[in-house]
Amino acid sequence: MDTENEAAYAEYVEQAWGQLVRAAVFLGAQPHEAEDLAQTTLVRCYTGWDRVRTAENRDAYVYRMLLNCLRDTRRTRWWKSRADADPETVAATVAEDVVDAAEAVAMADAVHRALDCLTKPNRDVVVLRYFVQLSEAQTAEALGIPAGTVKSRLSRSLAQLAANDHLLSISGDPS
Amino acid sequence: MTDLEDLWNDLPVGKAPTDRILREAHRAAMATEALAAEAARKERSARRRRFLVRPLLTAGVATAVVGAFVAGALVSGGGDAGDHGADSGSGGGDASPAAFQADLHPAKSCDALLKAYVDRALPLVGPRGWRHPRVAIPYPGVLSPGVPLSDDGIRQLSNQRGPQVVHGEVSRGYVAGKDLSADTPRTVRSTDSDTGTNVQEEGVDEPDTVKTDGDLLVRMRADELVVYDVSGARTVRLSSLDLTGIGDPELLLAGDTVVAVGTDDTSSTRHRDGRVQTVSIADPRHPRVTHDVAYDGRIESARQHGDAIRLVVSSGLPELDFAHPDGRLSRSDAREQNRQVVEDSTIDDWLPTMTPADGGTEQAAQQLAGCTSIAVPSDDLALDRVSIVGFDAADPTTVDGIGLAGATNVAYESTDHLYLAATPSTFAPGINLTYCLECYDPGGPLLVAPPTRAAQGTSYLFQFDLDGTRATHVASGEVEGRIPDRWAMDEAGGVLRVAVEPTSETGDFTSIVTLEAKGQDLVEVGRLDGLGRGEDMKSVRWFDGLAILTTYRQVDPLYAVDLTDVTDPSVIGRLKVSGFSDYLHPLGADRLVGIGEGPGPEGGWGAQAGLFDVTDLAHVRRLDVQVYGPGSQALAAQDPRAFTWLPGDRTVLTVVSKWHGTREGWLSIMRLHGGELHNRWLKVEYGDDVDQVRTVPLPDGRVVLVTGEDVRFLSL
Numbered sequence: 061m062d063t064e065n066e067a068a069y070a071e072y073v074e075q076a077w078g079q080l081v082r083a084a085v086f087l088g089a090q091p092h093e094a095e096d097l098a099q100t101t102l103v104r105c106y107t108g109w110d111r112v113r114t115a116e117n118r119d120a121y122v123y124r125m126l127l128n129c130l131r132d133t134r135r136t137r138w139w140k141s142r143a144d145a146d147p148e149t150v151a152a153t154v155a156e157d158v159v160d161a162a163e164a165v166a167m168a169d170a171v172h173r174a175l176d177c178l179t180k181p182n183r184d185v186v187v188l189r190y191f192v193q194l195s196e197a198q199t200a201e202a203l204g205i206p207a208g209t210v211k212s213r214l215s216r217s218l219a220q221l222a223a224n225d226h227l228l229s230i231s232g233d234p235s
Numbered sequence: 236m237t238d239l240e241d242l243w244n245d246l247p248v249g250k251a252p253t254d255r256i257l258r259e260a261h262r263a264a265m266a267t268e269a270l271a272a273e274a275a276r277k278e279r280s281a282r283r284r285r286f287l288v289r290p291l292l293t294a295g296v297a298t299a300v301v302g303a304f305v306a307g308a309l310v311s312g313g314g315d316a317g318d319h320g321a322d323s324g325s326g327g328g329d330a331s332p333a334a335f336q337a338d339l340h341p342a343k344s345c346d347a348l349l350k351a352y353v354d355r356a357l358p359l360v361g362p363r364g365w366r367h368p369r370v371a372i373p374y375p376g377v378l379s380p381g382v383p384l385s386d387d388g389i390r391q392l393s394n395q396r397g398p399q400v401v402h403g404e405v406s407r408g409y410v411a412g413k414d415l416s417a418d419t420p421r422t423v424r425s426t427d428s429d430t431g432t433n434v435q436e437e438g439v440d441e442p443d444t445v446k447t448d449g450d451l452l453v454r455m456r457a458d459e460l461v462v463y464d465v466s467g468a469r470t471v472r473l474s475s476l477d478l479t480g481i482g483d484p485e486l487l488l489a490g491d492t493v494v495a496v497g498t499d500d501t502s503s504t505r506h507r508d509g510r511v512q513t514v515s516i517a518d519p520r521h522p523r524v525t526h527d528v529a530y531d532g533r534i535e536s537a538r539q540h541g542d543a544i545r546l547v548v549s550s551g552l553p554e555l556d557f558a559h560p561d562g563r564l565s566r567s568d569a570r571e572q573n574r575q576v577v578e579d580s581t582i583d584d585w586l587p588t589m590t591p592a593d594g595g596t597e598q599a600a601q602q603l604a605g606c607t608s609i610a611v612p613s614d615d616l617a618l619d620r621v622s623i624v625g626f627d628a629a630d631p632t633t634v635d636g637i638g639l640a641g642a643t644n645v646a647y648e649s650t651d652h653l654y655l656a657a658t659p660s661t662f663a664p665g666i667n668l669t670y671c672l673e674c675y676d677p678g679g680p681l682l683v684a685p686p687t688r689a690a691q692g693t694s695y696l697f698q699f700d701l702d703g704t705r706a707t708h709v710a711s712g713e714v715e716g717r718i719p720d721r722w723a724m725d726e727a728g729g730v731l732r733v734a735v736e737p738t739s740e741t742g743d744f745t746s747i748v749t750l751e752a753k754g755q756d757l758v759e760v761g762r763l764d765g766l767g768r769g770e771d772m773k774s775v776r777w778f779d780g781l782a783i784l785t786t787y788r789q790v791d792p793l794y795a796v797d798l799t800d801v802t803d804p805s806v807i808g809r810l811k812v813s814g815f816s817d818y819l820h821p822l823g824a825d826r827l828v829g830i831g832e833g834p835g836p837e838g839g840w841g842a843q844a845g846l847f848d849v850t851d852l853a854h855v856r857r858l859d860v861q862v863y864g865p866g867s868q869a870l871a872a873q874d875p876r877a878f879t880w881l882p883g884d885r886t887v888l889t890v891v892s893k894w895h896g897t898r899e900g901w902l903s904i905m906r907l908h909g910g911e912l913h914n915r916w917l918k919v920e921y922g923d924d925v926d927q928v929r930t931v932p933l934p935d936g937r938v939v940l941v942t943g944e945d946v947r948f949l950s951l
Binding site: 063076081082086095099104107 | 242
């Protein structure tokens with residue numbers, strides 16, 4: 061990779077980091093896991109950067125990668141052993157900037173509880189479309205489902221969340 | 236705003252660890268290439284995998300595991316271990332075997348040892364038994380010369396390389412005519428071992444698929460040991476013998492005895508337990524198996540000094556009679572039950588053993604070391620059972636063994652000492668590439684790090700004195716950073732020099748650290764930080780007062796480091812060139828060859844060989860580059876045994892693989908003349924057999940070319 065691409069990649073990392081970590085937590089990861097996942101996702105994107113960079117659907121590509129990583133790790137023993145890691149290790153793994161790792165964990169718990177009322181496919185749609193604010197087409201691309209399905213799942217999910225008082229105002233079109 | 240939206244916004248995400256990501260990304264990019272190459276290779280072969288030799292791909296990975304235990308007692312002849320290590324300054328007047336010194340203490344009794352094992356094992360118990368079953372990760376470059384130092388768990392490919400160079404008087408002898416005082420840092424010529432193998436340390440032989448004593452040549456062809464007479468004008472095949480029950484054997488040669496070290500084909504466990512067979516070739520037309528010994532652990536390292544053979548064996552956690560959850564047994568009950576199984580285990584479950592099978596009948600299993608010869612190290616090391624086993628080539632059934640109840644993952648042997656290291660497996664403990672790599676090859680060896688706190692960034696070192704077949708622990712120490720593999724360690728003049736990669740405990744650079752035994756402690760006496768900032772270490776080669784080290788990110792800085800004052804290592808000079816060197820080979824005091832990768836003239840990345848002028852270390856120059864073509868691979872980058880330097884002919888031989896619809900093996904015959912490399916190609920092999928190609932120099936100056944099917948003289 062040449063210097064210019066390298067710089068573009070670094071810039072993208074900076075810009076994408078926060079949303080990726082948030083999305084990972086909303087998709088079910090613990091905070092420390094979320095950072096690992098975001099990192100792994102970005103690392104993977106590096107190898108195909110030319111493809112990623114030029115793609116109109118770059119975000120779709122990256123979030124699809126994130127979902128893959130999440131799924132992969134769920135399948136592995138590694139995940140389990142990390143999840144079993146002692147709290148000290150876990151705390152140490154969380155970025156220094158995090159004021160309070162325990163609080164991050166508590167927040168993640170709240171998120172997971174709130175989204176618990178959704179099925180996994182519906183949750184994926186809500187996270188990508190509503191929170192990350194990908195476009196309908198990007199969400200469809202990332203999840204490998206038709207755009208129409210994104211729309212229908214989203215409206216059903218938002219209704220469910222509203223019924224649970226987690227989202228007061230319902231808007232099918234985040235803006 | 237809603238509560239979920241608030242949570243989305245408030246969730247602390249930290250700052251993007253961009254540097255770390257870039258670093259991992261570079262590694263991943265290389266790993267991907269390596270994986271692709273590996274996949275292509277795999278596809279070509281239904282053959283079983285090569286034991287430990289498998290190029291470092293896995294090795295990077297390999298940095299992981301293994302336990303070490305060290306204990307000292309002799310299975311045979313235990314009484315007189317007394318004065319070993321007495322020089323370490325500790326009074327040592329007590330009755331415990333002197334196999335241990337330093338902060339390692341042998342277990343006081345079998346009960347004490349069992350208690351230590353059980354205490355450390357209980358947290359590892361889950362509903363299905365051990366929660367962290369041993370991972371199939373070979374030591375990097377142990378049994379086989381793996382190459383290199385790796386960057387991280389992945390790209391073991393490039394790393395290991397750099398055999399060390401010779402030290403001491405002998406080496407100085409090579410540079411006759413030069414004024415080589417000990418205080419002048421110089422490179423020193425390195426040539427093949429007496430048995431024709433390009434090794435890390437002069438005087439310490441390593442296993443290979445081919446060995447020669449100058450008159451006879453033995454080679455493994457799958458399970459067949461073939462003996463050739465190479466004393467005449469043509470090679471003559473004398474005999475062959477099928478070795479049964481041993482998988483992927485590699486050979487050592489001690490006089491008339493061939494020692495085959497491999498895996499136990501009959502072992503039911505998936506741990507690739509080890510097996511050793513000795514074959515007498517006293518009558519080369521009728522070779523016969525003389526001994527056959529099976530180990531209950533994996534052989535991580537095999538080395539030979541004279542007739543003494545030394546193995547490092549890792550037995551992992553014992554197989555106990557664990558329950559599994561099912562319809563009637565809940566997970567938590569299963570876990571409780573399994574904890575009880577561990578609590579109820581006996582010391583016999585834990586002591587590593589070997590089983591001689593003489594004349595085909597299995598004898599009783601023998602313990603490799605008694606309870607009081609097994610030391611329990613700091614619990615910062617993951618639990619494992621490592622044995623250091625020594626025996627005379629003539630009788631592998633009588634062993635001297637000591638053990639360590641903790642995991643180590645790097646073994647380096649100098650002529651006088653064995654060093655075991657427990658080192659973190661990846662750069663940052665939190666990150667892992669590793670787990671995602673599994674996705675590429677779910678059935679393959681996992682890259683999982685051992686559940687050790689060593690992953691926090693510190694490496695633990697254990698130094699053992701070697702005396703014949705015996706080993707005595709003399710000192711221990713720690714160093715912050717990661718030791719990528721055995722090539723990163725070297726001893727000269729009683730000083731251990733180590734090149735370490737960054738971990739969470741260090742800055743983002745490579746360091747060279749010198750350590751010396753002071754009493755029972757291996758203490759740091761000097762260090763040089765800041766080499767290759769933000770780059771990966773690719774290779775190191777050590778000399779008496781000198782280290783040559785290469786790192787890589789976009790270019791390949793080659794550093795010459797002055798080690799004549801071990802308390803104050805300093806950079807003499809550095810050179811930046813395109814591409815990088817995975818393996819460095821010193822031709823003598825003035826020239827060094829680097830085998831690595833780089834861009835070709837018309838673009839197109841591929842293997843290359845570089846010739847460096849190291850006469851003036853402050854101004855190292857690259858005299859010439861031989862580019863091998865896009866997509867080519869120089870095998871020596873991963874396995875230095877595919878490299879031979881023939882000083883008499885001023886010729887370097889190295890095996891290169893290329894793709895032309897199929898994998899082709901070419902021998903690059905490079906003659907040095909006028910500061911240039913003059914290359915001549917010889918096509919020698921196809922497919923998987925490319926890995927088998929060796930060039931073996933004989934004492935009379937002739938060279939035997941060994942390919943998959945053929946053993947013949949090479950005309951230079």
